[in-house]
Amino acid sequence: MAAGVAAWLPFARAAAIGWMPVATTPMPIPPQEKKKTQDGLIILNVSGTKFQTWKTTLERYPDTLLGSTERDFFFHEESNEYFFDRDPDIFRHILNFYRTGKLHYPRQECISAYDEELMFFGIIPEIIGDCCYEEYKDRRRENLDRLQDDEEMDISNEAAPVNLSYREYLWRAFENPHTSTLALVFYYVTGFFIAISVMANVVETVPCGTMPNRSKEVSCGDRYALAFFCLDTACVMIFTFEYLLRLVAAPSRYKFVKSVMSVIDVVAIMPYYIGLVMTDNDQVSGAFVTLRVFRVFRIFKFSRHSAGLRILGYTLKSCASELGFLLFSLTMAIIIFATVMFYAEKGSAHSKFTSIPAAFWYTIVTMTTLGYGDMVPKTIVGKVFGSICSLSGVLVIALPVPVIVSNFSRIYHQSQRAEKRRAQRKTRLARIRAAKIRGTNAYMHFKQNGLLIDSLEEASKKAGQALVGKAASPPFESQHHHLLHCLEKTTNHEFVDEQTFQANCMEISVVNKAGSRSSSLSSSPHNLSSCCSRRHRKKSSFSLPSTNNQELSTIQIRERPLANSRSSLNAKLNETVPLKCNQPYISPSMVSLSAPPVTSSDEDSTTTTAYSQSNIVRVSAL
Amino acid sequence: MAGCTRRCKQGLIKFALTLHKLLTGTLSKDNADDDFEMTVVCHRPEGLDKLEAQTNFNKRELQVLYRGFKNECPSGAVNEDTFKQIYSQFFPHGDASTYAHYLFNAFDTGHTGSIKFEDFVTALSILLRGSVTEKLQWTFNLYDINRDGYINKEEMMDIVRAIYDMMGKFTYPVLKTDAPKQHVDAFFQKMDKNRDGVVTLDEFILSCQEDENIMRSLQLFENVI
Numbered sequence: 001m002a003a004g005v006a007a008w009l010p011f012a013r014a015a016a017i018g019w020m021p022v023a024t025t026p027m028p029i030p031p032q033e034k035k036k037t038q039d040g041l042i043i044l045n046v047s048g049t050k051f052q053t054w055k056t057t058l059e060r061y062p063d064t065l066l067g068s069t070e071r072d073f074f075f076h077e078e079s080n081e082y083f084f085d086r087d088p089d090i091f092r093h094i095l096n097f098y099r100t101g102k103l104h105y106p107r108q109e110c111i112s113a114y115d116e117e118l119m120f121f122g123i124i125p126e127i128i129g130d131c132c133y134e135e136y137k138d139r140r141r142e143n144l145d146r147l148q149d150d151e152e153m154d155i156s157n158e159a160a161p162v163n164l165s166y167r168e169y170l171w172r173a174f175e176n177p178h179t180s181t182l183a184l185v186f187y188y189v190t191g192f193f194i195a196i197s198v199m200a201n202v203v204e205t206v207p208c209g210t211m212p213n214r215s216k217e218v219s220c221g222d223r224y225a226l227a228f229f230c231l232d233t234a235c236v237m238i239f240t241f242e243y244l245l246r247l248v249a250a251p252s253r254y255k256f257v258k259s260v261m262s263v264i265d266v267v268a269i270m271p272y273y274i275g276l277v278m279t280d281n282d283q284v285s286g287a288f289v290t291l292r293v294f295r296v297f298r299i300f301k302f303s304r305h306s307a308g309l310r311i312l313g314y315t316l317k318s319c320a321s322e323l324g325f326l327l328f329s330l331t332m333a334i335i336i337f338a339t340v341m342f343y344a345e346k347g348s349a350h351s352k353f354t355s356i357p358a359a360f361w362y363t364i365v366t367m368t369t370l371g372y373g374d375m376v377p378k379t380i381v382g383k384v385f386g387s388i389c390s391l392s393g394v395l396v397i398a399l400p401v402p403v404i405v406s407n408f409s410r411i412y413h414q415s416q417r418a419e420k421r422r423a424q425r426k427t428r429l430a431r432i433r434a435a436k437i438r439g440t441n442a443y444m445h446f447k448q449n450g451l452l453i454d455s456l457e458e459a460s461k462k463a464g465q466a467l468v469g470k471a472a473s474p475p476f477e478s479q480h481h482h483l484l485h486c487l488e489k490t491t492n493h494e495f496v497d498e499q500t501f502q503a504n505c506m507e508i509s510v511v512n513k514a515g516s517r518s519s520s521l522s523s524s525p526h527n528l529s530s531c532c533s534r535r536h537r538k539k540s541s542f543s544l545p546s547t548n549n550q551e552l553s554t555i556q557i558r559e560r561p562l563a564n565s566r567s568s569l570n571a572k573l574n575e576t577v578p579l580k581c582n583q584p585y586i587s588p589s590m591v592s593l594s595a596p597p598v599t600s601s602d603e604d605s606t607t608t609t610a611y612s613q614s615n616i617v618r619v620s621a622l
Numbered sequence: 623m624a625g626c627t628r629r630c631k632q633g634l635i636k637f638a639l640t641l642h643k644l645l646t647g648t649l650s651k652d653n654a655d656d657d658f659e660m661t662v663v664c665h666r667p668e669g670l671d672k673l674e675a676q677t678n679f680n681k682r683e684l685q686v687l688y689r690g691f692k693n694e695c696p697s698g699a700v701n702e703d704t705f706k707q708i709y710s711q712f713f714p715h716g717d718a719s720t721y722a723h724y725l726f727n728a729f730d731t732g733h734t735g736s737i738k739f740e741d742f743v744t745a746l747s748i749l750l751r752g753s754v755t756e757k758l759q760w761t762f763n764l765y766d767i768n769r770d771g772y773i774n775k776e777e778m779m780d781i782v783r784a785i786y787d788m789m790g791k792f793t794y795p796v797l798k799t800d801a802p803k804q805h806v807d808a809f810f811q812k813m814d815k816n817r818d819g820v821v822t823l824d825e826f827i828l829s830c831q832e833d834e835n836i837m838r839s840l841q842l843f844e845n846v847i
Contacts, residue, residue, distance in 0.1 A: 008690055011742070012712045013843050014749040015725050017757055018764045020839045021830055022782060022809060027839040065666075072670045073688040085693070120696035122664050321643055439714040480712065486842075487713070491786055491805070493793040495715055501792040508796070 009479055016486050023490035031478040043081045044095070049088035050081075057098050064122040066098065090117045097123065105132035111139040146421075170249035190242055191305045197235040198299050204228055236272040239265065239298075261304060268298040311415055315408040322407070326400040330367070333396055337363045337389040344382040351378065367393025442477070443484050444497050665698035667739035677743050678751035684743065691739055699736040702726050716790030724784060728764040750843060757840055758827045772820035773813075778806045 013030075020027070044051040044066075061067045076083045084091070090109060094117065097103040105114065105128055118125055128136050164172065173183035204221030221228050243265045250256035271291045303309040316323065338359035345353040352375045353359045362375040366389050377386045488494050496504070667673065673684055695704055702723065709722040729737045729745045748756050763769075767777045782802040789797065813821045813829045821829075830836045 008694060008708050009712070010687075010690075010750075011746060012709060014746050015709075017749050017840060017843065018725065018728075018761055019785060020836050021758075021761055021765075021813075021826070022785065022805065023835070023839065024805075024808060026835045027842055030842055068666060069669050070666050073667075073685050073692070075685070085689070116696060119664070120692065122666070324643070436714045483712065484715075487785070487788060491789055491801075493786075493789055493795060493797055493801070495789065496792050496794040498792055500794065501796070504794060504796055 009476060009483075013479065013483055016483060019486065019490040023486075025489045025492065027489055028482060028485045030482050045076075045079075045081050045083045046086055046088045046091040047084070049091075051088075051091065051095055053095060053098065060098060060101075061123075066094075066121060068122075070122070086117060086120060087113065090114055094118070094121050094123065097127075102129040103127050103132075104129055105136040105139075107135060111136075111143050115140075167249050168251070170245065171251060174246055174249060186242075187305070190238065191302070193235050193238045194298055194301050194305075196231065197239075198296070200228060200231050200235075201295050201298075232272060235298075236269050239269045239301075243269070261301075264297055264300045264303075267294050268301060271295050307415065311412055312408070315404070315411050318411065319404045319407045322400050322403045326397070329396055329400075333367065333389075333392060334360055334363045337367070337385065337392075340385050341377060341382060341389070344379060344385055345377055348378045348382070353377075363389060366390045368397065369394060440495065441497065443481055443495060447481075447485075665736075665738050667698070673740065673743060676740075677747035679743065679747060687743060687746065688739060691742060699738045700742075701736045705729075705737065713788045713790075715792070716788045718788045720784035720787055721781075724764060724767065724781060727767070728760070754831070754837070754840060755827060758830050759823065762823050762826050772822055773826070774820045775806060775810060778809060778821075779803065782806050782809070 044053065058066045058071075065071060071082055074082045074084055090106075090113065093104055093106060103123065103125075115125070125136065173180055173186075177183045177187035204219060206220050207217045208220035208223045209217065243262070246262070246265075247253060247256060256262055271294050274291055303313060338356050341362060342353050342356045342359045345351045345359075353362065359375075362377075364370075365372050365375075366386060369390060371390075377383050484495065667688070670681055670684060673679075674681055677684070679687070691700075692698070694700075694708055700708075705726045706719045706722040709725065710718040712718070726737065727733075729741055731741060731744075745760070748760050752760070762773070765773045765777060765781055767780060779802060782805050786797065786802050786805075791797070810819075810821070812833070813826055815825050815829065
């Protein structure tokens, strides 16, 4: 538990008064407390580092903590100084603000820590000086992005897979193939077929030797036409099936149809269907051949399978403006140089520079330093301008490229960070859960150590003894445990850990099977199911008849003193102390047990039946 | 048909804008709206002397309280989410948010949506240093969710269910779904003197004063600070 929250413990304990009228049993005694002496220092002592400054300096800004009467809350009389339990390194900058009037942001500090300090001392971040303002804003935006990312991820991953409809499940399987093995298999199968299809398109055009009754070489596509046709059919079947499934599963079909991937899918399979429909007409087949070019778009379907391809596509999209600028400047240069070259070469005979558009080709080839050599200037003026053209081409192209590269690098790193966060998410959650379990286990352990004394008369003596005897837990811990104990008393239920809880559930099931006593109490059928299978869908073995459940539970509400010894037994701790201390449980509304049936074996049905029998006896006695 | 032309026109305009952006390049200016989320509400409490006069705490105790308060909420006011978070940290077993919600409403007497230090300290002063009647009155206020002066069974059910929620799932004995209801019935049995189905403040105070356990437990947290 955060130590900062320890300061709120008195409030939580005071709020516990709200439980008192509801509780039917007396509350446990609070732990003894010794008066803490305050220690403090003079002047501005921030976590041990002393800062000294004039009072007037601080009062320059009366709407902040240090400049107003709010600092009186932090005054420490013994040492005659103001003590703040904050970070001295960041405080240095805050104090400098009072001195110089300019607030600076140190680059090596974490942005959220800095923001917290500013908020604590009541300083608004807008007054950060110009020298540090951009850096501050950038870091802040990064932090917000990260938080938003986390939230989105939480939201998307918290969708419990259990309650999804068939359609949602299908969509989820398509979007994250890792959720189920079937989805993964489908993912790889489609990837494989995309590769096959692309390769078939390529191999189709390779010349395959001569046919027996022809002299010309034919391509493989014509030679093995049937084989290629079957392959193509199979691939298109798969792609069509996949597309239809995606269309059915999509949460918003209209949005899906509009998306890029869907368009690529359609374009990839359309040529085949159009080919099926069209006859072997010569006029139309010309157009049909061009349509087959679109089959190459199948290669873009790989972008679902490759994150790198997606990043590249996203980069190009986000660098569209830089690319546009590149294109525009290139066009300008091409026009200028083409015009110049045309007029320079106009004079020479047999010049290839027949028109300015014809000179475009030369300019492009020269500017990109390709230099095919099919068009070369022959006049001196032409050669001069040609060399200027090639030099400027290098410059013009080299300028926007780093921008695009840095964009790509930034996006790539971002996606890597997101991946890393996702990978670390499990460990992060596990860490949080472990901390929680540590907290709860601390309380169980505390109980089993027998430090809970309930009887009001012997409390003072025994409390003193017990607390002195055992290793003294820190006062905050003992107060917190007392608070939890009060809650237990209010609700007449006890905290147990997960294993004990499972054991209890199993026990109830065993008793229900063994003891077939007819209960006159009508019980709702989902009592037991609510207890055991609330979140244990895996453990489907707990589907039990719950006729006896209500009876049993009411019994169990009544008998309480047994709880500690039972839980300690279940946890298999060999401590004689707890049994001794728990004997004198005397509460006016309860009958004390004569001898707790020490059943160490939970699986033995007979003993538990006996146990429940004795419980029933007790109820009638009440 | 009119919608179609409008959309066409919009599309054309967008296309022209994109072309324009392509030619001129973009140096994305900061949007004005991601500045100035920095309008934090800072609240400063009244002076130490005034608070000392208004509550039953002395200066030192107020200092201690304020430091803790300020540490967890540097802006000087707790909103409901922060409150729930803080309270949940003390009860890791179960879900303390519902009870924290009712507590928040009980603390936030002015219904401003946030608890300032004055509200905090006033409530604590009643709970820790107040008279028995004041404490019982505060508790009655807590239970009376809609502030109509009567506690009816539904309100009590909500409160008791919220308390049971804090226990969490792993309890012994196993938590049944109607355990809160039984608890509420027992409560009404004791408190509702004239059997009219609601508990008024006077019935509440009288019944509590008759119950020794409750009286004793009210004195339990005297020396919390």
